[in-house]
Amino acid sequence: MRHKNSLELYQYWTSKCAGRPAPSRTDIEPGDIRTLLPHIFICELVDEDQLTFRLAGTGLCSLYGRELKSCRFGEMWLDSGMRNANRTGVAVASGATPAVLSLDALSHSGRVLHAEMLLLPVLGPTGAHDRLIGLTSVFEPPYWIGHDPLAGFSTTGIRFLEQTKQSLFLGNRPEINLPRPGGDVPRAPAMPAKRKIGHLTVLDGGRTD
Structure with a gap:
């Protein structure tokens, strides 16, 4: 985790587990995490393979310029990433394994911001593993949030x-790097060293025999 908000919510969630794989939704007191509420969301597993928002904070909704309640979790992603994002969310909600996602976000006008998302499982009213509480934290929030929707x-x-x-910095498992849309930008080949001899320019390299 790189954002302080993620660490704060994770520590609070851990304190509510009380030896269980995940706390109950009723164990989470909004007043205890009031400063994080604008960036917090809760999703419910409505089918075996689909998550929908039960609630979403104003900070997250402002990123998209719309209310996210009742929307599908995967709708927050670009088309190419919807399926994998939904699968990750379902795995967290049903498998009681927290996850941290590194994110790039593209606005409608082509602007880019960087963010981190923490996904934590919580138990529903029946005690089933069917919900998650999440937090989206933007690094260096740009001025255009709320004016240029994602x-x-x-x-x-x-x-x-x-x-x-868990280690001190929650780094017990390495991050799985995923390719960005469009692939990596290739690097230009290194240019050979050159030197002047009289009026000639000599490039190092070539045959050595």
């Missing part, structure tokens, strides 16, 4: 967290 997220890395093996 077209969607692109996941650039995923890290699943093992609660029983």
